[in-house]
Amino acid sequence: MSHTYEYPRPALTVDCVVFGMDEEDLKVLLIKRGLEPFLGKWALPGGFVRMEESLDDAARRELEEEAGIRPSHLEQLFTFGEPGRDPRGRVVTVAYFALVKLSDHRVHASTDAREAAWFSVWDTPKLAFDHADILGTALQRLKGKVRYQPIGFELLPPKFTLTQLQRLYEMILERPLDKRNFRKKILSMELLEELDEVEQDVSHRAARLYRFDHKKYRQLEKAGFNFEL
């Protein structure tokens, strides 16, 4: 213990589970590996932490570099450090959990030379390393968190209909919700701003649009409010 730097050191990486959502499905962003090990396999975006940057910064930097993405929500998920998780040797990874509005990132999921793509979370290819575990942990977190914190909105476009919102919750929680009860509950939280607009280009009656009121949310949150669904 007396000579700190004599210790051999595990390598340190960050890996990000980025969720997005479209009409059909909850999606996760994957990158095709261009290097050994697991060359050609799909993996979570991530990479080595630099000496002068914080862990959060490393996660943001990797997302920007590998996929041109700036997530609207980013939080640390869990640190995975089993000795055998990387065939090259000891690599510890700090996993992150991110949400993006897919509408902002649909086009150039791939920047760089790398290949990036969105996959349905229920139907991913085999992943490199222990990334399937990481994805599983992230899904659990999303499911748990969505029930008592209104983070789901980070997955929707700024203006959305109540039906879209309900579908989002149904996809994440993997169970159907009652339309009237859902609307009652959500509207009673008073976190939605009702707009004087309706959705466009639909071949049936158009639904009213709403916007999430971030400012009000922050106020109520500070006041120790409860947002259980």
Place this chain on the structure above:
Amino acid sequence: MSHTYEYPRPALTVDCVVFGMDEEDLKVLLIKRGLEPFLGKWALPGGFVRMEESLDDAARRELEEEAGIRPSHLEQLFTFGEPGRDPRGRVVTVAYFALVKLSDHRVHASTDAREAAWFSVWDTPKLAFDHADILGTALQRLKGKVRYQPIGFELLPPKFTLTQLQRLYEMILERPLDKRNFRKKILSMELLEELDEVEQDVSHRAARLYRFDHKKYRQLEKAGFNFEL
């Protein structure tokens, strides 16, 4: 990216927030540092992760070495990696959250040559590094978790009275609870085994003892049960 091991590596440690509880207070275990930096200051128990051990193992080993403690509950808390958090250079620490039955560990809080002691969590000395932040995060976790998972039992002796249990919840949540409502709620979960014993050596009517039924808990947990307080 192509030569993994060229990257400089942050040093990697684990630090543990160990909670215990006695009649008066919720306690946290601290160790007096015998080395620079922060020599003589109080700090969380912890140390460097070895190349061949998992993070969990590292946390357990450090607790055993520094305080002779085997926690009854141990889980990863959060990873702290701000570049400036250690004056010696870049050190990333994976923080752990542990619960022990103080009755088992009251005597030799200190093994080794080190000085270890239990402090009231509401009245700790100034801590080394960013350990005050880590302790704060752990307290939040304890408060949050206790509301929907029966982990509080890990802080009590195997046999306890309902009053002890209520005091535990009151200390953690920092608010008074109604005796009748509390008992109603706890007993309705059917996780407590009512024993044919009462507490000893009290100078008033003795209370009935209960035991937490771990087996039943695991069953109900698997069945997707809800243990909200």
Place this chain on the structure above:
DNA sequence: CAACATAGTGTCCAAGTGACACCAAGTCAA
């Protein structure tokens, strides 16, 4: 045996949760 300290127990009201079905509005095609 009186004073004490804590154990142990039930009711009522308010709020919240969940089950449930129909009319409204707009689109589309014949």
Place this chain on the structure above:
DNA sequence: TTGACTTGGTGTCACTTGGACACTATGTTG
């Protein structure tokens, strides 16, 4: 233009749950 189709939008009632509230029971001590 009209009828069929698709989704939008709305209220009630039964039940459950959460929270406020006060007295008697039992053992100890001086």
